[in-house]
Amino acid sequence: MSQPLLQINNVSKTFALSKGQSLTAVDNVSFAVEKGSICVLLGPSGSGKSTILRMIAGLETQSSGTIALKGAEIDGPARERGMVFQAYTSFDWMSVGKNVEFGMKVNGVPVKERRERAAHFIGLVGLSKFIDTYPSQLSGGMRQRVAIARTLANAPEVLLMDEPFGALDAETRWQMQELMIEVAEASGTTMIIVTHDIEEAIFLADKIVFLSSHPGRIKEDIIPDFKPAERLRSKEELLECPGYIDIERKIMRMMREEGQHG
Amino acid sequence: MRQKFPTRRKPKFLQVRVPVSSRQMLISAIGIWAGFFGIWILATSLHWVNPLLVPAPGDVLSATVRLFASGFGSDVLISMMRVLVSFTLACLVAIPLGVAMGAFPAVDAIFAPFVSAWRYLPAPSFIPILLMWFGTGEAPKLALLFLGVIFFLITLIADHTKEIRKELIETALTLGAGRWATVFGVMLPAVAPNILTAMRQMLAVVWTYLVIAEIVASTTGIGAMMMRARRFLHTDEILSGIIVIGVLGLIFDKAFAILHRRLFPYLQEVR
Numbered sequence: 359m360s361q362p363l364l365q366i367n368n369v370s371k372t373f374a375l376s377k378g379q380s381l382t383a384v385d386n387v388s389f390a391v392e393k394g395s396i397c398v399l400l401g402p403s404g405s406g407k408s409t410i411l412r413m414i415a416g417l418e419t420q421s422s423g424t425i426a427l428k429g430a431e432i433d434g435p436a437r438e439r440g441m442v443f444q445a446y447t448s449f450d451w452m453s454v455g456k457n458v459e460f461g462m463k464v465n466g467v468p469v470k471e472r473r474e475r476a477a478h479f480i481g482l483v484g485l486s487k488f489i490d491t492y493p494s495q496l497s498g499g500m501r502q503r504v505a506i507a508r509t510l511a512n513a514p515e516v517l518l519m520d521e522p523f524g525a526l527d528a529e530t531r532w533q534m535q536e537l538m539i540e541v542a543e544a545s546g547t548t549m550i551i552v553t554h555d556i557e558e559a560i561f562l563a564d565k566i567v568f569l570s571s572h573p574g575r576i577k578e579d580i581i582p583d584f585k586p587a588e589r590l591r592s593k594e595e596l597l598e599c600p601g602y603i604d605i606e607r608k609i610m611r612m613m614r615e616e617g618q619h620g
Numbered sequence: 621m622r623q624k625f626p627t628r629r630k631p632k633f634l635q636v637r638v639p640v641s642s643r644q645m646l647i648s649a650i651g652i653w654a655g656f657f658g659i660w661i662l663a664t665s666l667h668w669v670n671p672l673l674v675p676a677p678g679d680v681l682s683a684t685v686r687l688f689a690s691g692f693g694s695d696v697l698i699s700m701m702r703v704l705v706s707f708t709l710a711c712l713v714a715i716p717l718g719v720a721m722g723a724f725p726a727v728d729a730i731f732a733p734f735v736s737a738w739r740y741l742p743a744p745s746f747i748p749i750l751l752m753w754f755g756t757g758e759a760p761k762l763a764l765l766f767l768g769v770i771f772f773l774i775t776l777i778a779d780h781t782k783e784i785r786k787e788l789i790e791t792a793l794t795l796g797a798g799r800w801a802t803v804f805g806v807m808l809p810a811v812a813p814n815i816l817t818a819m820r821q822m823l824a825v826v827w828t829y830l831v832i833a834e835i836v837a838s839t840t841g842i843g844a845m846m847m848r849a850r851r852f853l854h855t856d857e858i859l860s861g862i863i864v865i866g867v868l869g870l871i872f873d874k875a876f877a878i879l880h881r882r883l884f885p886y887l888q889e890v891r
Contacts, residue, residue, distance in 0.1 A: 415790075415794050416793075416794075417790055417793070417794070434793075435790070435793040435794045435796075436794075436796055437794075437795060437796025439794060440794050440795060441790065441791065441794040443787045443790070443791065445785070445787045447785075447787045447788055447791040449788070449806065449809070449810070450810075450886050450887075451809045451810070451812075451884070451886055452809075460792075460795060460797075460805070461795035461796055461797075463805075464792075464795065464796060464797040464798070464801040464805060465795075465796050492885075492886040494886055494887075505791075508795070509794075509795070512795050512796065518794070
């Protein structure tokens with residue numbers, strides 16, 4: 359087997375607190391992400407999952423260990439590791455189209471090409487009608503679609519998402535989860551998604567990295583291999599998979615155990 | 621015992637945070653001004669006050685017409701030029717410096733201790749030394765207006781720039797924007813509406829210092845006219861000057877409001 363796209367090796371993160379105290383948020387975490395796969399970081403709050411994602415993005419620096427993309431150690435934030443946040447990050451002064459073009463523009467993609475790519479990815483997230491609209495006129499779910507299109511159009515090696523649907527209502531959240539599968543199938547983009555929603559994790563993931571809390575450690579890698587080889591397209595299909603309930607029950611138990619001594 | 625509640629309450633005049641109708645707003649607005657002028661007219665026509673100290677509204681109006689007929693327009697123009705020139709200079713310094721302080725902690729570390737100290741020095745205290753340095757021309761007036769707002773403007777703009785949400789900046793960085801693309805492509809446009817609002821607030825302060833400068837050390841401008849009028853007990857002309865300053869202030873404020881709507885249409889479209 360060829361080397362994985364992203365390799366996280368023995369990564370720890372310690373934050374300095376006041377009065378010489380320190381907090382270990384992430385403790386000796388190692389995992390790998392294969393090209394084209396969807397990896398979900400799941401765990402209770404305090405498991406350091408967002409911190410791990412931010413370190414992969416280059417927005418935080420690990421205290422020890424290495425993070426390597428295609429064998430090269432990462433150095434700060436870069437286009438190859440695009441991030442979608444839970445909070446809305448649309449640039450309100452630009453139309454949806456200009457928002458999606460932004461990353462390509464700062465990376466020197468010629469105008470014609472970036473127009474075309476922007477239109478393509480806006481179409482992929484179902485917002486073609488809104489290409490000239492200001493983001494402030496869109497709903498929360500639509501704004502997250504803009505953020506996803508903006509990051510994808512920038513052709514990252516890996517798409518990082520930090521609880522991207524946490525602020526959305528349930529129905530919009532299902533739509534967005536299904537959209538992510540569609541996007542993954544259409545673009546082949548590698549994704550790392552942080553969530554605390556068990557169902558979301560099982561639906562999206564090719565691999566779930568389960569983290570325990572205080573400090574954040576990997577407790578177990580869960581491969582939801584009960585799912586068919588072809589990715590599921592709707593949440594309802596998930597419910598019909600034999601084995602789904604067992605995995606959900608297992609993860610719930612792990613979450614509860616964490617909660618008790620966390 | 622059961623309390624019986626009335627099915628419909630009689631509307632009270634004072635209701636906490638209940639919006640009033642546009643009709644009531646209009647009547648209220650006209651009412652307060654009608655009351656103001658009514659008392660003024662009454663006080664002057666019934667000779668409750670010395671007409672030399674408090675001229676009638678009609679006298680003030682005719683004084684205003686008379687003033688403009690005899691060249692007051694050039695004073696108004698001079699005052700406006702002083703405000704615009706000094707304020708433009710202040711903005712040319714404050715906007716780049718404020719944004720740089722908000723964007724780069726290294727720049728903030730240099731200028732913040734300096735700027736915050738100067739902010740607490742009242743600008744008029746510099747008038748004597750400004751007069752000695754720059755003589756009696758335009759320079760000391762422009763310098764006073766400049767000093768009066770520059771430090772507040774820098775602080776306001778720097779603070780607004782620091783308040784830009786972290787996620788916006790981090791989004792730009794993970795999209796591959798370098799620091800300059802992040803500052804000019806994201807931070808500057810994100811903070812621009814707040815910069816314009818800060819300018820609008822500070823322009824009012826410039827008008828205050830203008831009058832101080834012209835009353836203390838000038839032979840031209842609206843403030844100087846008012847001081848001349850005082851010498852001849854022309855209270856009607858003094859009041860004209862006050863009204864002209866008020867009207868100019870309103871016009872500038874309105875111009876900023878229109879500019880804000882024009883420059884940032886995306887802020888209006890939230891419904």
